[in-house]
Amino acid sequence: MSIEFTRREFIKISGLGLGGLAAGGAMLHAFSGNGQQETAYPEVALADFSEGTATLTPTVCEICFWQCAGWVHSINGKPWKIIGNKNDPNSNGRLCPRGTGGIGAYLDNDRLKTPLIRTVVDGKQTFREASWEEALDFIARRMQKIARKYGPECIALFTHGSGGTYFKHLMHAFGSNNITAPSYAQCRGPREEAYLLTYGEGVGSPERTDLRSAKCIVLIGSHIGENMHNTQVQEFADAVAAGSTVITVDPRYSVAASKSKYWLPIRPATDLALLLAWIHVIIEEKLYDAEYVEKYTTGFEELKEAVQDYTPEWAYPITTIKPSVIRETAREMAWHAPATIVHPGRHVTWYGDDTQRVRAGAILNALLGSWGRRGGFYFPNKAYVPKYPYPKYPKPRHSWREAFPDQYPLANLSIANGLRDMTLPGNKKGCQFKGWLVYGTNLLFTLPEPQKTIEAIQNLDLLVAIDLMPAEITGYADVVLPECSYLERYDDLRILPGRVPSIALRAPAFEPRFNSKPGWWIARELGIRLGLQKYFPWKNIEEYLDTRLKKIGSSLKEMKEKGVLILDEQAPLYIEEGLEPEFDTPSGKIELYSSILESYGFDPIPRYTEHEQPPQGYYRMIYGRTPTHTFGRTSNNPILHETMPENEVWINTRIAKLHGIRNGDYVVLINQDGVRSNKVKAKVTERIRHDSVYLVHGFGHTDKRLKRAHLRGANDNALITQVAVDPIMGGTGMRGNFVTFERIS
Ligand SMILES: Nc1nc2c(c(=O)[nH]1)N[C@H]1C(S)=C(S)[C@@H](COP(=O)(O)OP(=O)(O)OC[C@H]3O[C@@H](n4cnc5c(=O)[nH]c(N)nc54)[C@H](O)[C@@H]3O)O[C@H]1N2
Ligand SMILES: Nc1nc2c(c(=O)[nH]1)N[C@H]1C(S)=C(S)[C@@H](COP(=O)(O)OP(=O)(O)OC[C@H]3O[C@@H](n4cnc5c(=O)[nH]c(N)nc54)[C@H](O)[C@@H]3O)O[C@H]1N2
Ligand code: SF4
Ligand SMILES: [Mo]
Numbered sequence: 098m099s100i101e102f103t104r105r106e107f108i109k110i111s112g113l114g115l116g117g118l119a120a121g122g123a124m125l126h127a128f129s130g131n132g133q134q135e136t137a138y139p140e141v142a143l144a145d146f147s148e149g150t151a152t153l154t155p156t157v158c159e160i161c162f163w164q165c166a167g168w169v170h171s172i173n174g175k176p177w178k179i180i181g182n183k184n185d186p187n188s189n190g191r192l193c194p195r196g197t198g199g200i201g202a203y204l205d206n207d208r209l210k211t212p213l214i215r216t217v218v219d220g221k222q223t224f225r226e227a228s229w230e231e232a233l234d235f236i237a238r239r240m241q242k243i244a245r246k247y248g249p250e251c252i253a254l255f256t257h258g259s260g261g262t263y264f265k266h267l268m269h270a271f272g273s274n275n276i277t278a279p280s281y282a283q284c285r286g287p288r289e290e291a292y293l294l295t296y297g298e299g300v301g302s303p304e305r306t307d308l309r310s311a312k313c314i315v316l317i318g319s320h321i322g323e324n325m326h327n328t329q330v331q332e333f334a335d336a337v338a339a340g341s342t343v344i345t346v347d348p349r350y351s352v353a354a355s356k357s358k359y360w361l362p363i364r365p366a367t368d369l370a371l372l373l374a375w376i377h378v379i380i381e382e383k384l385y386d387a388e389y390v391e392k393y394t395t396g397f398e399e400l401k402e403a404v405q406d407y408t409p410e411w412a413y414p415i416t417t418i419k420p421s422v423i424r425e426t427a428r429e430m431a432w433h434a435p436a437t438i439v440h441p442g443r444h445v446t447w448y449g450d451d452t453q454r455v456r457a458g459a460i461l462n463a464l465l466g467s468w469g470r471r472g473g474f475y476f477p478n479k480a481y482v483p484k485y486p487y488p489k490y491p492k493p494r495h496s497w498r499e500a501f502p503d504q505y506p507l508a509n510l511s512i513a514n515g516l517r518d519m520t521l522p523g524n525k526k527g528c529q530f531k532g533w534l535v536y537g538t539n540l541l542f543t544l545p546e547p548q549k550t551i552e553a554i555q556n557l558d559l560l561v562a563i564d565l566m567p568a569e570i571t572g573y574a575d576v577v578l579p580e581c582s583y584l585e586r587y588d589d590l591r592i593l594p595g596r597v598p599s600i601a602l603r604a605p606a607f608e609p610r611f612n613s614k615p616g617w618w619i620a621r622e623l624g625i626r627l628g629l630q631k632y633f634p635w636k637n638i639e640e641y642l643d644t645r646l647k648k649i650g651s652s653l654k655e656m657k658e659k660g661v662l663i664l665d666e667q668a669p670l671y672i673e674e675g676l677e678p679e680f681d682t683p684s685g686k687i688e689l690y691s692s693i694l695e696s697y698g699f700d701p702i703p704r705y706t707e708h709e710q711p712p713q714g715y716y717r718m719i720y721g722r723t724p725t726h727t728f729g730r731t732s733n734n735p736i737l738h739e740t741m742p743e744n745e746v747w748i749n750t751r752i753a754k755l756h757g758i759r760n761g762d763y764v765v766l767i768n769q770d771g772v773r774s775n776k777v778k779a780k781v782t783e784r785i786r787h788d789s790v791y792l793v794h795g796f797g798h799t800d801k802r803l804k805r806a807h808l809r810g811a812n813d814n815a816l817i818t819q820v821a822v823d824p825i826m827g828g829t830g831m832r833g834n835f836v837t838f839e840r841i842s
Contacts, residue, residue, distance in 0.1 A: 102215065104555055106222040107572045109801045138611060141204050144175035151177060154606035155660030157591045158188075158196040159259060159583035161727040162280070163303065163326045164591050166661045167192055169584060169606035176200045176584070176607065185661045186328075186595050187303060193325045194725045194740070201736035202565065202582045203607060207804050209567055209579030210611035224577065229614065229622070232576050237626035239559040239575075240271070243531045249273045250495040251528040252559075253516045258537035259588045259603070260580060260616025264563070267620045268534070269490040270632035275497050275516060275530070279543040282512035284444050287451035287828045290507050292441065294452075294691045295459040296468055297681030300441045301477065303595060307670075308332035310472040313342040313433035315426075317368055317458060318447070319440045322352035324722045326443075342433060344426050346371065348719065349747065349791050350784035359426050365717050365789055365832065366448045366708040367416045372457035373705055374412035375427045377404045379464050382424075384431035386466030393678065394463055396690025396702070403702040415705075434465035436472025449821025449830035452507075453703040456691070460703070463687045469678040475670035476678065480598030482590060483648045485641055488631050499527030505827035506697050512827035513544055514820075520553035532559040536616070537580075541569040542729045542795065545817040545831045563619060566733060567802035579613040586615035587638045590645060598664040600649075602642070602656040617641075699825055708821070708833060710788070715769065715835035716752065717789045720813040729795035732806035743810035745780035747791035748838075753781040756838050766790070766836040768816040775799075776841055777811035790836060 151170040156179065158165045165188035170177040179199050183190035192199075212232035213224035227235075243251055249272035254264055257278045265276050281289075289299035300306075308314065309332040321333045333353070337343060343357040346368060354360040363371060379385050380401050390397055409420035430437045439458045445451050467473025497511050500519045505512065517540075520530040533554075544550050554560055554573050562574035571577045580586075584606050591601040609615070621633045635641035643653040651662055669676040682688045695701040711717050725740040726732060746766060748758060758764060760781040766774040775797045785791055796810030821830035 100215075100217060101558070102222070102575065105215070105560070105573050105575070107569075108215070108222055108224055109572050109799065138206055138210065140206055141610070142175065143200070143204075144172035144177040146172070146177060148172045148175075154604050155182065155602050155657060156584065156606065157259070157588070157601050157603040158192060158199055160195045160199045160202065160731060161326070162258070163187065163328075164259075164593065164601070165192055165196055165327050166591065166601035167196065168660065171606050174607065176203060182601070182660045184659070184663070185601060186597050186599050186663070187593060188327055189331060191327070191331065193327045193330065195325060195727055195731060195737060196327070198725070198731070198734060198736040198740075199584070201731075201734035201738075203584045203610070204735055205566070205733060207567065207733055207802060208565060208582075208611065209571065209577060209613065211579060212612070213577040215575045229612070232578060233619075233622050233626055236559070236561055236576055237623060240532060240627060243558055244272070247531050248494060248528055250275060250493045251530055252532035252534065253277065253497075253520075253530050254534045254536065255279075255513060255516070255538050255540060256536040259583070259591070260586075261536045262589045263617045263620035264534060264536045266487075266632065267624050267629070270624060270629045271627060272491045272493055274493045275511065277497075277511040277513040277516045279513045279538055279540070281510040282508070282514055282826070282828045283446055283543060283545065283831070286446070286508070286510065286512070286826050287823055288441050288443065288445045288455045290509065290826045291452045291455035292459050293509070294507070294682070294693055295456055295463065295688055297679075300474075301594060303328060303593065304441070304443070305474050305477050306438050306440060307472050307475045308438065309335050311336050311341055311436050311438045312472055313344070313430055313437040315344045315346070315430060315437070315439040316353050316357075317346045317372070317440065317442060319442045320347065320351040320353055320721050322356070323724055324443070325724050342429055344429065348786040348789050351721075359422065359429075361418050361422065361426070362786055364415070364417045364710075364786070365719060366710070369450065369454045369457055369703060370407070370412045370415040370705050371418055371423065372454065372461060373404055373407035373703065374409045374423050375430070376400070376457065376461055376464065377407045378409060378424050378427035379431060379461070380404060382428070384428065385464040386434060389435070389466035390464060393680070393687050394689050395684045395686040396688060399690040400460065400702055403704070407705070430461075430465060435467045435470035437465050437467055438462070438473055439465070439467075446823070446828040447830050447832045448708050449823050449833070450706050451823050451828050451830060452825040453700065457703045460689050463689060468687065469672045469676055471671045471673050475596060476668070476676055477594040478596070478598045478666050478668055479594045480592045480600055480664050481666070482592050482600060482645055485635060485644055487634070495527045497527065501827075502526070505823075505825065507693070508826040514546070514829050515827055517544060517550055517553050520556055521549065522556055529556075531557060533557055534561045534563070535570055535574070536563045537565075539564075539568040539570050539729055541573075542812065542814050545814060545820045545829050547814055548818060563616065566730070567800050568729065569798065569800050572800055578619055579611065580616050580619065581609035581613035585609040585613070587617065587642065588615075589617075590642065596670055598666055599661055600664065601661045602653075604657055694825070697825075711835040712769075715837050717832065718766070718768070718792065718813065718816055718834050718836045719789050719832055720792045720794045723793040726793070726795055729798065732795055732798060732809070733803040735805065738805045742805070743778065744793040744796040745778045746811065747780045747782055747785045749785050749787040750781055750783050752787050753779060756840070758838060758840060763841045765839040765841065766811055766816060767839060768818060769835045770818045772816055772818055774811035774816055775808050
């Protein structure tokens with residue numbers, strides 16, 4: 098009999114070890130502080146290059162989502178190093194520091210080791226170790242029970258990362274298309290929708306920005322250099338070395354700002370005013386590409402009229418950027434056009450009017466004529482590999498959309514916060530979620546308003562977390578399934594668009610450690626238990642990959658030798674090369690005036706809206722990245738942890754003085770709702786405006802099982818208890834939270 102939990106307690110202690118389970122590798126027995134038996138595993142040592150000849154295995158990095166291809170070097174089955182694959186257009190043979198430290202994901206002894214099932218011992222909730230058979234049977238039974246009672250649509254999948262492919266497939270086969278990821282409504286959703294509305298196409302990933310040929314790069318918050326998306330950084334560095342003008346708009350003196358001709362330390366939340374003022378200057382001074390605008394765009398006259406009053410003098414008190422600087426930078430952009438990129442950004446869910454802000458940048462790019470031009474935005478070549486032949490999926494009867502009939506009409510993907518909210522009590526439209534499968538996403542860290550996430554979890558009949566690490570989400574799960582790391586598994590092919598389209602293979606370099614399994618195996622085993630065998634007709638993963646590869650004239654054997662394959666399809670990238678751009682918009686043109694937005698009652702041309710500024714004694718909490726970490730997924734990585742064991746809160750020198758805080762002091766941050774952070778070290782600096790503080794995201798873990806990362810630094814997400822939701826597509830603006838300090842003596 099399985100126990101039904103009405104209230105899930107957060108389990109952060111080690112599970113009850115059942116010793117005798119079939120686990121790979123030798124085991125030792127130890128007793129943890131709470132007296133429970135815990136299985137201890139010997140550390141894996143790195144190989145020394147003098148120990149023998151290296152074996153090379155192709156891989157695709159999973160430390161972030163850029164998907165660089167590389168080679169794992171191992172000696173006698175022990176890891177030595179990972180380097181980039183020279184033939185990969187997405188890495189050019191070089192990995193970023195995080196990718197190089199990827200071996201740490203394999204080495205980490207804090208990894209999840211065996212399936213865990215929530216249980217109660219002495220009235221207290223804890224985990225007990227289980228075999229894969231028992232854990233998968235348990236999940237399948239619960240899923241079927243939910244499907245019988247509420248419908249299969251009432252199970253949602255939250256997923257981020259490559260192994261998620263198989264779980265998406267499983268969900269479709271099961272009859273639910275309620276699949277979501279925080280990389281849409283918490284990341285680049287507004288950007289994709291803004292460009293789709295304007296150009297009929299999104300920016301995509303990897304971004305189609307022709308940075309390496311750009312003569313002028315405008316970065317609005319995009320902190321390339323700290324944001325380490327590999328080829329973007331490489332191309333940005335090349336452009337800087339070639340003398341390109343960089344204009345960085347950031348309330349913080351970022352690494353990119355330090356490479357810039359102009360740093361515009363804008364008052365946060367006012368970027369739209371600056372963008373509108375730039376558009377104003379470009380039109381007023383006739384700096385736009387008249388021929389391009391005439392040929393490819395619609396709505397110029399309406400735009401001209403709409404921005405009439407948005408003068409640099411109007412923008413000055415709002416943004417704190419001087420009119421002369423606004424004019425000068427606008428002229429500089431036009432001077433280099435069309436080789437000017439107003440970077441569309443990536444994590445753009447800031448203030449709730451994000452689609453409109455990004456659209457203002459898209460309009461600016463159109464005026465400069467940079468879409469489809471060298472040094473602007475190229476037209477990527479798409480890669481295509483036929484799918485493995487599967488039977489047709491059943492048609493789901495309900496979708497998350499029904500719960501939001503009049504909201505977020507232009508969301509093209511599902512919104513993770515929406516699915517979360519549909520799990521809260523009282524939601525009667527469509528279906529209320531009763532089960533969550535969570536693959537590779539630490540929702541407590543990456544979905545804002547964590548208080549709601551915890552509340553939603555309490556309403557579930559089943560929460561399954563499939564993860565590599567004992568991330569916070571696993572502490573709330575009924576069943577935890579340990580996936581092996583990317584270095585121990587095959588995954589589906591990496592298929593990427595780009596200047597040249599390419600595919601890449603990830604093959605296992607090592608046997609899975611502990612009792613962990615690859616995602617494809619877990620999804621398939623679950624599928625079989627759910628009676629969905631016909632959707633998993635492949636014999637094994639090798640046969641699956643080989644079948645797909647054979648359809649494009651390659652094979653698994655070839656890919657194991659090469660790692661990367663460049664596909665043939667190659668059309669012109671730029672108008673200069675003969676490209677004839679098409680725009681999949683209602684007018685067939687670039688829509689400076691958006692007919693779609695108008696038809697839904699939104700502003701067809703962006704209009705400035707004001708946002709709340711911090712109250713007296715409070716500071717806006719902004720956040721970002723650091724070169725050697727990815728979100729919260731690397732904070733416990735034994736190699737990367739050493740480079741930066743905790744985050745710091747950046748505080749302006751004057752403000753620190755006001756609060757009696759010295760550089761290196763520990764403080765607690767308290768937000769407008771009284772939520773307190775872990776203690777965090779103060780970095781007192783002139784590099785940030787007085788009205789804001791800055792944190793690198795991904796620190797402040799509360800799960801004790803993450804031994805290195807536990808309580809090191811502060812978790813920005815815990816302080817994001819308020820969001821401003823973008824009415825156009827449901828993105829959660831997360832930078833409207835304000836904090837004050839408490840000193841720790
Ligand atoms: N507060 C706040 N929230 C944010 C952001 C922010 O900056 N601040 N950024 C937003 C952005 S831009 C994005 S894209 C999203 C990212 O959101 P997520 O992708 O959810 O990011 P992570 O927190 O790194 O969660 C990744 C989880 O995957 C696990 N994992 C790592 N490797 C593997 C693997 O091989 N297999 C499996 N099964 N699991 C693995 C990690 O242990 C971790 O628990 O977050 C968004 N949310
Ligand atoms: N090393 C590393 N690199 C990464 C990641 C990672 O985890 N680690 N994650 C990747 C992912 S998924 C994404 S989406 C990207 C995100 O990377 P970006 O898209 O570059 O990030 P943002 O979070 O939009 O921007 C952070 C910057 O915005 C500034 N900022 C804050 N508020 C404002 C404001 O109101 N106006 C302006 N103009 N600037 C402001 C901050 O000071 C900071 O410098 O990074 C990617 N690259
Ligand atoms: S950018 Fe770095 S972490 Fe991301 S996939 Fe490439 S090498 Fe890995
Ligand atoms: Mo992101």
